[in-house]
Amino acid sequence: MDHFEMRDGVMYAEDVNLETLADAVGTPFYCYSSATIERHYKVFAAAVAGLGDGDPLVAFAVKANPNLSVLATLARLGAGADVVSGGEMARALAAGVPANRIVFSGVGKQPHEMAAGIAAGILQFNVESEAEIAMLAAVAAAHDARVDMAIRVNPAVNPGTHAKISTGGQDSKFGIPIERAHAAFVMAAGYASLNPVGVAAHIGSQLTDLSPIESCITRLGELADGLRAAGHSVSRIDVGGGLGVPYRADQPAPPLPHVYAEMVARATKGWNCRLIFEPGRMIVGNAGVMVAGVILVKDGTTKRFVVCDAGMNDLLRPSLYGAWHDIRAVTATGTTMTATVVGPVCESGDTFADDRVMDSVQAGDRIAFMTAGAYGATMASTYNSRALVPEVMVKDGAWSVVSERNQPAAMLALDTRAPWL
Known part of the structure; x- marks a missing residue:
């Protein structure tokens, strides 16, 4: 569920009128609902509570939405963080996530x-190659430290998702092939500066079928059993994330957290170790929308185009993945039209929807791209020298700009002329 709804013909984010908000901050912009983020985290955390041996760690996948206010909202609820860069780690720490609840993957x-x-x-660090094991050991030794780490496994499981967000297949760059994982764990145990504590896997994003996830978890369990039989301690297992969210109302909803938790409980029975989860999209996906203004409606030879002021640089998913986002008029029009929704970027790929049946709109109207809270602003760029759009968070009837629009002057200030020019 989410907290975006129509009231008297106008879309609201919680108790904030999106037309009024658009007047105040300009379009395009991202809008996040605090109530939706909080609810989704609480539902997921409650579903997995008690699984494994001890308190499970719900480590939010920061890559899904690294906005500081989003992270701070989750940190206050007890969330950890799954990070894949030093920058993400710095953001998680700045948002108040305790360091001992941060897992460094990548x-x-x-x-x-x-x-x-x-x-x-x-x-802990989730280590993804034998070369990285040696590198981490050297860095830890140089800092006179002994660091906890887990072996991230490539389980050779096809997750059945888009190829560009699939991370568990044999040809994926992620993880150590499962047939070498045992030896990699033994290798890590041979370094005085490393403390191998577990194994990990993550097979992809926007997963709508639990079967591949269960297969992956089962393989992790078999690996852990083999390590224990050889005398090694396995105290943590990171089962990853990847649960999908509903992008289209006309398609079946992905499994709910409690159904996922029932599968995990079954697959991890008797493991006697702490479990780590890495949800991202399912926490923030439908907690955000992108609001854009309609510049004009253009009739081509065979298509009608709605040209809006948001571009592929602002929301890349449709261009990169062919992803679907429901597009709705912020103020109801009562009629529909068939149109191709595009942006102003100088690329044919700057297309959000092709021949879409949608609310009728005209120049000056606003449209909302739904389920844009994950992999939206975080993947934005300044292509065509376009400003990064602002991000706004609402809570009840209050709102705050939590990431400013960077103006052309600010972008120019980052450049310098070569001394010979």
Whole structure:
């Protein structure tokens, strides 16, 4: 569920009128609902509470939405953080996430990022190659530290999602192939500066079928059993994240958290270790919308185009993945039209929807791109020298700009002329 609804013909975010908000901050902008973020986290955390041996860690996947206010909202509820860069770790710490609730994943950690994680005292590193094991061992030794780490496994499981967000197949760059994972754990145990505590996996994003996730978890359990049989301690298992959200009302909803938790309970029975979860999209996906203004409606030879002031640089998912976002008029019009919704970017790929049946709109109207809270603003760019759009958070009837629009002058200030020009 979410807290975006129509009242008297106008879309509201909680108790904030989005037309009024658009007048105040300009379009395009992202809007996040605090109530939706809070509810989704609480529902997920309650579903997995008690699983495993001890308090499970719900580590929000920061890549989904790294906005400081989003992270602070989750930190206040007790969330940890799954980070994949030093920048994400810095954001999580700044938002109030305790270091001992941060997991550092990612296939390309650099030594300075490892050093920052060690200095901060994060919970663990999820290591993704034998080369990274050696690198982390050297960095930890240089800092006279012994760091907790887990082996991230590539379980060779097809998650059945888009190829560009699939991370568990045999050809994926992520993780250590499962047939080498046992040896990698033994390798890590041979370093005095490393403390291998567990195994981890994450097979992809926007998963709508639990079967691949269960297969992955089962393989993690088999690996852990083999390690224990060989005399190693396995105290933590990170089962990843990836649960999908409903982007289209005409398609079946993905499994709910309690159904997912029932599967995890079944698959991890008897493991006797702490479980780590990495939800991202399912926490923030439909907690956000992007609001854009209609510049004009243009009739082409075979199509009608709605040209809006948001572009693929602001919301990349439709162009990159062919992803669907419901598009609704912020003020109800009572009629529909078939149109292709595009932005002003100088690319044919700057298309949000093709021949979409949608609310009728005209120049000056506002439209909302629904379920834009995950992988929206975080993937934005300044392509075509376009400003990054602001992000706004609402709570009840209050709102706050939590990331400012960067103006052309600010972008120019980052450049300098070469001395010979």
